[in-house]
Amino acid sequence: MELTLHVWRQKNGQDSGKMVTYKARDVAPESSFLEMLDQVNEDLIKQNDEPIAFDHDCREGICGSCSMMINGKAHGGRKGTTTCQLHMRSFKDGEQIYIEPWRAKAFPVVKDLVVDRGAFDRIISSGGFVSVNTGGVPDANAILISKQSADTAMDAAECIGCGACVAACKNASSMLFVAAKVSQFANLPQGQPERMQRVSNMVEQMDKEGFGNCTNYFECEAACPKQISVGFIANMNRDYLKASLLHQEPVGKA
């Protein structure tokens, strides 16, 4: 296969950046999208050019590192697929491919296709955890959890934090990510003690990071490589409403 790539090149955060056109030659249809980029980079290195910088780690669709817009679609838009699991057989010989980084104020470009997703880490630090006391190991079945709750929590916990939801949203909103991280605990008994405080803190941090708002047009759900449902956003909306209206500090002494 031979392809024409239009790739966003940007030296660093200060550089204004631009699209640069490259040819990808002798691409095997069974190679992955990242392998195709590796091949282009080898050519660039041989020509003493700077290789295209992109994030990647596990290359098996579970780490959430690889992140790029391919022809305007996060991870290329193939259902339930990360960029590393996208194969070149999904493209036609001679196709023009546009490759851009995630675009969001909260995800500043570090270099080329690499963006800083630290905003997600700060949202997690603000409440995406359960506090567990140290001590003896608790009995495995001391807390009963229905299969349905466990499955729902697991569906939310599938989120790999890649940021495709933000990239696909016209408002660069991170609602699907935050909703998944809120809901994985909201559906488990272990998440109940901090439930109200958690959703308040995480939504507050999300707003502080400069993500946009939800228009409920559900591009995030379609773009999510883990197919996280927007039902979790409704979950978060419900919890945040409850927390805002009803949650109060400890009553204290008169």
Added chain:
Amino acid sequence: MSWIVRLQKSSLGSKYIMAITGAGLFVFLIGHIAGNLLLYFGQEAMNAYALSLHHLPYGLLWVARGGLLVFALAHVFIAYRLSFHNRAARPQRYQYEATLQASFASRTMPYTGTLVLLFILFHLAQFTFHLVAYNGPYTDSLGRDDVYTMVVNAFQNPVYSVLYIISMLVIGFHLSHGLSSMWQSLGLNHQKYNLLFRKLSPLAGWVLCLAAASIPLAVLVGVIK
């Protein structure tokens, strides 16, 4: 009170306000359009209804008008604030733009919303404040405000009837997304009720807007004279 200020400023709080005010405005629209469908029942029915509205007890008319104004202002203000935030959240656009499943209506809410606002201002200027495109005053044989003749006269001019029909379609698009979106914003997403939330609600919006659009069309083709 500080928590209320915080809530209305937050991304989710803003969406609750959009949903609640949007639902309120839709309820008004049902009443408004149902009332105006009386045009099909002739001059007597329409004018008597208009008069009865003006003689609601306990100043209810002004309560309704006040509530409507507050809802409309809140809906418009928060909508523009949200749009402003949303634009700021993506300072640099993609060179290649594509969507996977977003509907046309959902992608154009700020634009259809702005068109609806302009239409409402024109509609008020024409039929409430009689500032533009008004050939009145109109009074019927009983000395009442002749709302029937006023509307029919206006719509006999194809410029206004076509403008109104187009505006109703724009409102239809706005409602087709808004009426399903409001449930989600308030956290209402449920396997058993998603048919109502995602299909029946937009359908109700379309039925209402097409019913409203039928009035200028009926005048234009001479069904209402």
